[in-house]
Amino acid sequence: KNGQCNIEFANMDEKSQRYLADIFTTCVDIRWRYMLLIFSLAFLASWLLFGVIFWVIAVAHGDLEPAEGRGRTPCVMQVHGFMAAFLFSIKTQTTISYGLRCVTEECPVAVFMVVAQSIVGCIINSFMIGAIMAKMVRPKKRAQTLLFSHNAVVALRDGKLCFMWRVGNLRKSHIVEAHVRAQLIKPRVTEEGEYIPLDQIDIDVGFDKGLDHSFLVS
Structure with a gap:
């Protein structure tokens, strides 16, 4: 016995949608294993999404063509494939120093995406850290x-x-x-x-x- 009533809800429409409507409380109530899974998937999904975007920008600008066929400044330096674009996405969102792989002034859309990813990263960090802290300090x-x-x-x-x-x-x-x-x-x-x-x-x-x-x- 744990003080809970042994009841089961029935005939409840859109139960999952109701949980998703209050996603913050749902994340606080779920088990730690699922919380850490959501935490990891949220960052991985954002890195992959912006990695694909930077890769598409590089393809559209012709940055993936051989060096002798380009003759102009790439949108993102040292991005020659999807893996490099993915690494650039991780560096942007985690504020790791760029080094040689950095965005240039050639493509305004690439600069805009760097700003957008920084904002999205701050939102994800705030949400996840807030949910984890709220879960840790619960009197349960x-x-x-x-x-x-x-x-x-x-x-x-x-x-x-x-x-x-x-x-x-x-x-x-x-x-x-x-x-x-x-x-x-x-x-x-x-x-x-x-x-x-x-x-x-x-x-x-x-x-x-x-x-x-x-x-x-x-």
């Missing part, structure tokens, strides 16, 4: 070090029958202003005969008296 894993007793008891406390269980914090860092909330989940049949398999009832843990606030030290 913090709950792994909060332990609940396997058994709960009903016993007298100050002359009243109380439903009690224990909570333990494994970490040395204290949890200040922890709010306690408990729900009783059970099946119920309404007066109209409707069967509710997971009826949720809030248990009074001292909301009115402020007893729902706890200083969890151990």
